[in-house]
Amino acid sequence: MAYNNLLVIGFVWPEPKSSAAGSRILQLIKQFQKQGYDITFACAAKTSDNTFDLSLIDVKTADIVLNDVSFDAFISELQPQVVLFDRFMIEEQYGWRVVEQCPSALRIIDTEDFHGLRKGRELALKENAEVSIIHLQNDTTKREIASIYRCDLSLIISEAEIELLTTQFKVDESLLYYLPFLLKPIFEEDKETLPTFQLRQHFITIGNFLHAPNYDAVLYLKQTIWPLIRKQLPQAELHIYGAYISQKVSQLNNVREGFLVKGFAEDVNKVMQNAKVCLAPLRFGAGLKGKLVDAMQNGTPCAMSSIAAEGMFGAFEPNGFVEDNTEAFSNNAVELYSNFDIWNKSEANGFKVLKERFNSANFETDFAIRISELLANLKAHRQNNFIGNILQHQTLQSTKYMSKWIEAKNG
Template sequence: MQQTLLILGFVWPEPFSSAAGSRMMQLISIFKSENFSITFASACAKTDNASDLKALGIEQVAIELNASSFDDFIVKLQPDVVLFDRFMTEEQYGWRVADQCPNALRILDTEDLHGLRKGRQQAFKDEQPFDYSYLNNDTAKREIASIYRCDLSLIISEAEQEILTQFFKVDDSLLYYLPFLLEPLSEESINNLAQFNERQHFVTIGNFLHPPNYQSVLYLKKSIWPLLQHQLPEAELHIYGAYASEKVYQLHSDKDKFLIKGYAEKVTEVMQRAKVCLAPLQFGAGLKGKLIDAMNNGTPCVMSSIAAEGMFGTSEANGFITDNLSDIVDSAIALYTNETLWDDAHKKGFNIINTRFQLKDFQSDFIQMLNDLQSILNKHRQGNFIGQMLQHHSLQSTKFMSKWIEEKHRKS
C-alpha cells in the first residue's frame, strides 16, 4: 500500500541557493524512489529560486500559521509520515499533527543544530573561545524540546550527533545520522574536469541570508584578501551567493579584485573555473554545501575547523584546515602555486564524495528503519517519557498561543 508523506517546510526548497535546499531535495528523492505520495506544504512565500516540485509529481500546498484550516487540511490528507523541516516548523505545527493524526510518524530534519550555531555566534561576538556553556541558549532549549517531541530526528553531522548524546544526553533511539546523499563521481566525469593550468582565481560561495557566510566574506575582505593579494597580485577573489544585500555589494572592489558576483546560476561552472575555494567560516554548524560543491568539481579548499566539521571523518581533507590567519594565507598560496600539492588535494575531494556521502550507502537502511519504527511506534513513544512530558505541558503554551492569535485575527 502506498504511503503518504507530508513535508512541512520552513521555506520552499532552493537547491541552487543553499545547502539546506539541496538537502531537502535529496530527502524528497529518497521518498520518491520508495513510491511515497508526497505533499510539500509551507507558509513561506515562494521565490523564483524555488524548485518546481509540481514538475516532480509533488503536490504543493500553501498553508497558514495559527489557523485551524491546517487541521482540516491534514485530517483530509491523513499522512503516514510527517517530516518537519527545522525545529521552528515543528513548534508551529507539531501539536496540530499530534492532535489530528496521532498515528503519523513524526520526523524532524534538523538541517544543522541551530542552538550550536547560535552559541558559536555568541562566542564570536564575545571574542571568547567557544565552550559548551554557550549551548545553554534559548534556541538550543527550543530545539532539543522539538527533538524530544518527535519520533526521530535526522542529524546531518556525526559531530552534532555526539553533542546531542554527550552534552544534551538525548537517547540514540531518537536520532539518526543521515548526511548529504550524493551520486558517485564517475572516472569519466572526473577526467573531464579542468586541471591546474586551466583554472585561475579564488572563489567563495554561500547564501547571504545565512549570517556565517556574510561574516566569512567580511573576514576575507578585512584580513585575508589583503595579504593574499599582496602575494598574488594577479589573482581575483570571486564571491557568489544568493540574496546579496546592498551592504554586501558595497564590499565589491575592482581595484582590489574583490568581486561580488551575486547569485550563481551554475555552481558547477563557477567551481570548475576556480583554482582554490576559500571557506574561512568563523562560526556555524552542520555540513557545508560549498565544500561539497568544491569537491564535486575538483576544487581544493582552504577552510576553517568549523567549515570542515563533520565533513571528512578519518579521511584526509581536499586541502588545508586551519583557523590561524597566517596559515590560511600560506595554505591558499601553496595550493594556488604548487601543482603537485593542488593535484593531491583535487583527488582527495573525489575520494570523500565517493566514500562518505553515497546515497546507496544510506537509503535502504533509512527506509528499513522507518518501517521498523512505524511497526513499534507506540512502544517507541512510551520509552520517550521526556517527549510525552513535553507534549503534555510545554507544547500546550504554543497550542493556546496559536489559538489566541487565530481568534484575535478572526475578530480584527
C-alpha cells in the same frame, strides 16, 4: 505503487540553487519516493524566482497558513503516515496540530544543522571567547532539543552533532539518525572533463547571504585574509557568489583589490570549475557545508576553517587545508593555488571523500529499514521517550493556546 502518504512541512520552498538546505530536502524527498511514498510539500512562505518546481518530481504542493485552523482540516483530510518537519521551528508551529489531528503519524525533524550549536558559536565569537557550555545552553538550543524530544526521530547531518547531542546534552540515541548529504557518485569520465590546474584561475567563495555565517566569512576575508593572499598573489582575484546579496555585501566589491562580488550563480558547477581554489573561512556555523560539496564535486580544492570542515571528512584527508590561524590560512591558500602537486592530491582527496562518505546508495537501505521499524513499533518507541511525552503534554497546553490566541486575534 505508493502505499503511504508523506507530508513535508517546509520552512521555505526548496531553492537548490540558493542553498545546501534546498538541495538537502530534495535528497530526502527522493529517499522517501524510493520507499514508495506519495509526497505533499506544504509551506506558508512565499515562492521566489529560485523556487524549485516540485511538480517536476511528482510532488504535490499546498499553501498553508500559520496559526490557522485551516491547517487542521488540511492534514486531517490528507492523513499522512509520516510528517517531516523541515527545521525545528516548523515543528514548534505545526507539531501540536499534527499530534491532535494525526496522532499515529510518525513525526520526523530534518534539523538541517544543529541551530543551537551555530548560535552558541556566534555568541562566543561576539565575546571573542572559546565556546563553552554557557554559550551552548542558549535559548535556541533549548527550543531545538525540546523539538527533538517531541518527535519520533531527528535526522542529523553531521557525526559531530550526534556526538554533541548524546554526550553533552544526553539526548537518547534512539531519537537521532545520522543522515548526511546523499549524493550521486562521480564517475571517472566526469572527472576527466573537469578543467585542470593549468586551465583554472582565481579564488572563489560562495554561500546564501541570508545565512549569517556566510556574511561574516566574506567580511573576514575582506578585512583580514584576502589582503594577505593578494600581497603574495597580486594578480589573483576573489570571486564572491551567493543568493540574496544585500547592499552591505555589494558594497564590499572592490575591483582594485581584486575583491569581486558577483552575486547569484545561475550555474554553481560552472563558476566552481573555473576557480582554482575555494575559500571557506567560516568562524561560526554548524552542519555540513554545501560549498565544500560543490567544490569537491567540481574538483576544486579548499582552504577552510575547522568549523567549515567539521563533520565532512571523517578519517579521510581533506580536499585542501584546514586552518584557523589567519596568517597560516592565507599561506595555505597561496600554496594550494601555486603548487600543482598539492592541488592535484587535494582534488583526488575530495573525490574519495564524496565516494566513501556521501554516496546515497550507502544509506538508502538502512534508512528505509529504520523508518519501517519505527512505524511498526511506534507505540513502544514513544513509551520509551518519557521526556518527549512530558514536553508534548506541556506544549499542547502552551503553544496550542498561544496559537489559538493569535488565531482569534487575527480573526
